[in-house]
Amino acid sequence: METLFLKLLNLSLTASWMVLAVLLVRLVFRKAPRWIYCLLWGLVGLRLACPFSVESAFSLIPSAQPVPESILMNQVPHIQSGIGAIDAIVNPVLESTLTSNPAASANPAQVWAFIFSVLWAIGLVGILLYGVGSAVLLRYRLRTATKLRDNIWQSDQIESPFVFGLFRPRIYVPYNIPEEDLPYVLAHEETHIRRHDHWWKPLGFVLLAVYWFNPLLWVSYVLLCRDIEAACDEKVIREMAEDARVGYSTALLRCSARPAVLAACPLAFGEVGVKERIARVMQYRKPAVVLVVLALLVTVVVAVCLLTNPKEPAADREEDPRPPASVNQENPKDSTPGTESNLENAAGLIAWVVPENPDEIWNIPSDLTIELPELPGFVFRYNGVITATKPDGTEETLMQGMPIWNAYFQDINGDGIRELCATLSIGSGIVDDRILCWESSTDTVYTLEDRMLYDYTLRVENGVLVADQRRFSDGNLVATGRLVLRDGALGMEQTDPSVLADILLTPGNSFVSWECLYLSPLSSAIATGDSGFRYEIREDGFAKIPQAGWHEPEGAVIYPGGEPLEKDDAEDDEEDGLIPVSDWSWQPFPWTEEEWAELVLMGSESISSLPSQVQDLRHLPLNEQAFLLFADGDLLLVNTNVPSSGHMDIWSIYSMVYEETMGTAVWWCSHQATSDVQPAFSFQFDEGAAVFATCNNGQLIDYDSASGDHEAPTDRALDFPAGHAVWWDPRNADGTYARNAAISFSYPGKDGKYCFGTLYIHSDEGDPLQEDVLYTARVVGTGLHIESAASDESPHAVVTYTPAH
Amino acid sequence: METPKVFESEYRFCLILWRHEPINSAELARLCKEELGWSRTTTYTVIKRLQNRGVVQNVNATVSSLYSKEDIQVAQMDEMMEKTFEGSVPAFLAAFARRQELSQEDLDEILRILKKK
Incomplete structure (x- = not known):
């Protein structure tokens, strides 16, 4: 039922555009014959009644599906009204109110959709019951009506004449209707029957009952009732002598009962809008042929533009007069709503692989291919991995990840050829996000990553690819900048330092x-x-x-x-x-x-x-x-x-x-010593520079891994010859374990200057005598960085020094 | 006793009844079908309704009226007089006379009725 409700909601929203158009036409063509208005309302009805619609390039409907059905499934709900301003207002509200809490069992959008669809069903049943009920009641009251002649009946239960009945419509008139009015009244009601208004009006009412939640359609229904009467009047007086108009108007006036409530409207002809109708009858002139033709043309235009749904974006692109790239995209939806567009812009950006919802990075349409005009012969294919078929026919995997989040083409090195850039998640257990960039001239994939320290993700801002750098530990944004490929390195260019300040x-x-x-x-x-x-x-x-x-x-x-x-x-x-x-x-x-x-x-x-x-x-x-x-x-x-x-x-x-940029190294300190140097941990400085180091806790060991020679620690200050690693043993001479230590060191850097730094070592938990304990080492010092070495071999960690520019 | 109210449709029914009473109810239903376009059930409903109001009686499927045509007409007239002419006979007569030409016979009849009162 929720799906049905959403479908109806979408139909109703798209039909609203049509209602607005009809209102506009009514306003502009005030002199047009009323049967054209009725025709227009018929088109609105058609739009409401047809569950599907033909697509057309001329469609003016902003979006065929303003409220996507996926709103039920997505973690962060979005609408796509086709109007940016509306989306921009509504979507944040939806996000804040309907974003599902992963801990809760149901998606709030689903809950709300359920509540609304139940309300809708109650309303539908209520209004239909009301319509049917009032018809049955009226039928009951009309039982005692007496036959005048043919299908014309008189009743003491009614105030004004009307047509009643779907298949054998009868005209009912009050007994007390003045004799001289009767011919006019009957002419009017008979014309209603000939126009089949006794079908159109109930049909309108049924549609109103289905779409009762849309106030525009209530307005439409009231206007429809009026236009039907006016059209009927027109038809009557067209076939009538001019001097009969006064009589007709008088009859209209006398028959005008109490203002017809909407209640009377459903299936019977309460007379509505008498004042305007009399004015129209008296002023009626056969409308100019030009006006009729013009109004009919407008009707056709309305039908074509608003009865049809917009063509899919892919089709739109083909009609783009400046197609820079032939894009074969099977994703029919607009791209991420409100943020970026699949269409390329002046900066040469092509959004290629874009998840429908930024929170559903797995939900990416598969098997997309694309070609770039500046790279003839290359065919890029996305199918979980991104491959490129080269002009020589070979196929090569450019990027793989789990998953690839998004992929864009933009020239980020200034050579006039767009690079392929994508965000990937890598790893199992510890997953980090990184940005990959493939440069065609060198056929090289560059990476922007800092595993365990920072995540990098791509997005589009003002048509430019922007990288967000977030701290791995807490996800805090630390920097944001334009993605650039320069001197063979992928990096971020700070665009706005004021953002950085905050x-x-x-x-x-x-x-x-x-x-x-x-x-x-x-x-x-x-x-x-x-x-x-x-x-x-x-x-x-x-x-x-x-x-x-x-x-x-x-x-x-x-x-x-x-x-x-x-x-x-x-x-x-x-x-x-x-x-x-x-x-x-x-x-x-x-x-x-x-x-x-x-x-x-x-x-x-x-x-x-x-x-x-x-x-x-x-x-x-x-x-x-x-x-x-x-x-x-x-x-x-x-x-x-x-x-x-x-x-x-x-x-x-x-x-x-x-703090994170300085790096960290971690190791498990084994409590079961299996060699002389265990549980000591070794550090290497640059490529084995000679180091002077002191520590304030634990002991330093100079261990020549080549010869296996090592000296028993005599002092907490040691000169380590070039090529030797600095070993630090958490055990003190008295057998206690150091839980904290600072190793100060200095060594000649690559630029010839001495660099100074401190290694801070600490271990918070565990008893080193009983169990293996985790130690963490951080470095502080200008230009320094520490990293755990890739293998378990000594040295266990490498400290590097990068001279300042 | 006040003459009970009879609605326009019911009056049409009564016209048939007065012409044929006493009459078998089935026969009456047939006549109503012919002249008023009523279904049998509608006729029976109306008989029942008028019976409850004491306008007609239905004994062994034979229907007859309890008020004469004149009684009902007078009652309806009274109601109209009250509603439209605020009970004023001259106002009624003035309106009536303006609307249609009265013959000498008509005038005599009117005077006779008025004197009888």
């Missing part, structure tokens, strides 16, 4: 320091990229959390040259924890360039002239001792020092990166 402040984001841009000359610390903290954006504030292992256990952190590194005193003095923030919104940068230069006394050129170098500079105060800056897409944390004089100094400025 994305950075999404609660749940966590950052670590990346580079120390400024450190007060009063500080005794060395400016490394590591502030020793991780930072979290929370709903209620900015959390500053000491890195596990940084503060404890006590132990000097020693850098090359043996100088003890003192930690940043200012930061030690600060209270750790949450800085309450009530308003996470950026403010204008409050200082002039001169004032700023004063604040960063003895800072580098790039820092002291920050306001002039950066286009988009914003300020967000945290508390008296810290604020955030947004500088053209970069997030900076500024710590200040307020001496007793009250004059603020800037103590340090750190640039921040998402």
